[in-house]
Amino acid sequence: TGDFTHEEATDLAIVLRVGALPAPVDIIQNLSVGASLGQDSIRQGMTAGIAGTLMVVIFMLIYYRLSGLIANVAMVLNIFFLFVGLAMLGSTLTLPGIAGIVLSIGMAVDANVLIYERMREEFALGKSIKSGIDAGFDKAFWTIVDSQVTTLITALALFLFGTGPIKGFAVTLSLGIMANLFAVLFCSRLAYDYMLARRSLKDLHFLRFLNATNFDFMRIKRITLTISALFVSLGLLATVQIMRGHANLGVDFTGGSLILFKANQAFTLEEVRPILRENGFEGADLQRVVGEDRLIVKIKKSEAVVREQGEAVSAVLTQHLPAKGFILESQSEIGSSISSMLRNTAFKAIVLSILGIVGYLALRFDLRFGVAATLATFHDVLVVLGICWLLNVEITLLIITALLTLAGFSLNDTVVIFDRIREIRNKQGEGDMNTVINVSVNQTLSRSIITVLTVFFTVLALYLFGGAVIHDFAFALLIGMLVGSYSSIFIASPLLTIWPRRGQAQ
Missing domain, CATH: 1.20.1640.10 (Multidrug efflux transporter AcrB transmembrane domain)
Structure with missing residues (x-):
């Protein structure tokens, strides 16, 4: 690197030679992701997040009107607090982690819905605007806590026993739940208290999905x-x-390799399958990702030590289908242990x-x-x-x-x-x-x-x-x-x- 003196380089060489023990190292799990797949995952996650957020925002505005606006602001705060928490923890954002964020967006307004439906019941009893709001928050409080804690328990179990990407999902879901409790029970209540103090809130109007039912x-x-x-x-x-x-x-439970390729040109499985079969991969499961020109190769083998299957398959595809331009994007190789x-x-x-x-x-x-x-x-x-x-x-x-x-x-x-x-x-x-x-x-x-x-x-x-x-x-x-x-x-x-x-x- 150029940052060492001659004496420091000599000392480092001695340490490395002394530490070079004749102990074999067996690879029992190998995970790698290419840059292009990472960019595509981010793009797809962002698209899903934006689409889901827009659907929730529009629904809440139409159904709850002013209260829906407050719920949407609380949801934005929830997302902000969530990202702050992820930054403070130095968490690496994976695709399952992005899925946890998107799921948190949907759950972020659940607590508001519980409060608003309680308000509706209180208003139906003839209570004033302030009394109805107070009763809505008070009566929904423990229901909200109970419902969020049960989800938090499952997130804790995922964090304790999950692998890296699953832990990422558990972390984002847990942070989303805790941020949601603060955003709804404090920030939303603060917005109502502010409007009531300024006497700018005269009435609240909600749409009704169902009238009073009496099903047996x-x-x-x-x-x-x-x-x-x-x-x-x-x-x-x-x-x-x-x-x-x-x-x-999946290979998570059977052992083996899960290999993902991206092609520069369209291909069919009928082109790929005989080539892999003739070159020693007759047991491979193939799947084409529709609309993305991607090929998933699954080789399920229960072996204690994983082998470089990704490079071997890549070499076969490059040799026999060079015009398709297959590029190895990611591989997950898991040993039997x-x-x-x-x-x-x-x-x-x-x-x-x-x-x-x-x-x-x-x-x-x-x-x-x-x-x-x-x-x-x-x-x-x-x-x-x-x-x-x-x-x-x-x-x-x-x-x-x-x-x-x-x-x-x-x-x-x-x-x-x-x-x-x-x-x-x-x-x-x-x-x-x-x-x-x-x-x-x-x-x-x-x-x-x-x-x-x-x-x-x-x-x-x-x-x-x-x-x-x-x-x-x-x-x-x-x-x-x-x-x-x-x-x-x-x-x-x-x-x-x-x-x-x-x-x-x-």
């Missing part, structure tokens, strides 16, 4: 529980098949997440609420896993991340309903549980639909614009959000009627 959800609980039992059976079958290795497992460790850590993350959630809900409500929420969460995870297995979606660490994210997110709606059930029972005493559940679900149905919609917009943006890397991740989340909304109403709540109550919920 409990009347069909036997039908919905039977349907869910069938889907859970499919999920259990998928779990057994995955454990036996009879599923489309690492893939085994990843399987074990994925299982630990799921168990820790579920135990943390059931413990927290049992503490906040009572044990049967925690058990009902946990069973509903297992239902959601198994149903989504079964659908992914049935559609031959590749089971990777990103799919496990989606399942754990779903476990936390699907509980948000469940916690909102449980909180309303507890509130009604504390006011009216015991009474028929089926009636209480029907009233609670009907009262919270509108806000449940809206909170799902806001996150659905951002996940849909990830699915459409996020690129091939997180396509399956976004797909699992899209399916999971629909399943989670269904289970909150038709699974978690009816389960409360099965377990006899032993005392008043706290």
